[in-house]
Amino acid sequence: MTATQLIVNFAGLGVIAWIVWWFWLYKRDSVQAQTQEGGMQEIDVTVKGGYQPALIEVKAGQPVRLNFTRREASTxxxxxxxxxxxxxxxxxENETVTLEVTPQGxxxxxxxxGMNMYKGKLIART
Structure with a gap:
């Protein structure tokens, strides 16, 4: 194997390792949704290479308003x-879309x- 082949192989393995880490192993910090007057919990979520924040803590049994704004051209x-x-x-792209949900428990x-590549979670606590 030539030096060039070794470099290309190691670079490819490095890219694969980074992808595995980013999509499956990287642990993001959670963010607490802000409770508005009337008990509605609300949070803004930016869509750009994933969801920011990707982990959102909310209170179970109370409505949650998620404001998604896509800041990328990626499909x-x-x-x-x-x-x-x-x-x-x-x-x-560059518009805010609001969804309201209520985690019952x-x-x-x-x-x-839609492609199941970007992932986020609502973590409902009592």
């Missing part, structure tokens, strides 16, 4: 899906892009 971020709540929405409620 992966065009849709958000909240399977536990039976909701999905198209996210036009404690637990983790996933939201993803």
């Amino acid at each position: 992966c971020g065009e849709e958000v899906v909240l399977p536990a709540f039976g909701q999905r929405a198209h996210l036009p 404690p637990g983790e409620y996933e939201f993803t892009c």
Whole structure:
């Protein structure tokens, strides 16, 4: 094997390792949703290479307003899906789309892009 082949192989392995770390191993910090007057919890979520924030802590049994704003042209971020709540929405670029859900009990409620590559979670606590 030549030196060039070794460099290309190691570079490829490095890229694969980074992808595995980013999509499956990287642990993001959670953010607490802000409770508004009337008990509505609200948080702004930016869609750009993933969801920021990706982990959102909320109070179970209270309504949550998620304001998604897509800041990228990638087609992966065009849709958000909240399977536990039976909701999905198209996210036009640079526009805010609001979804309201109520996690009835404690637990983790996933939201993803339409391709299931971007992932986020509502973490409902009592």
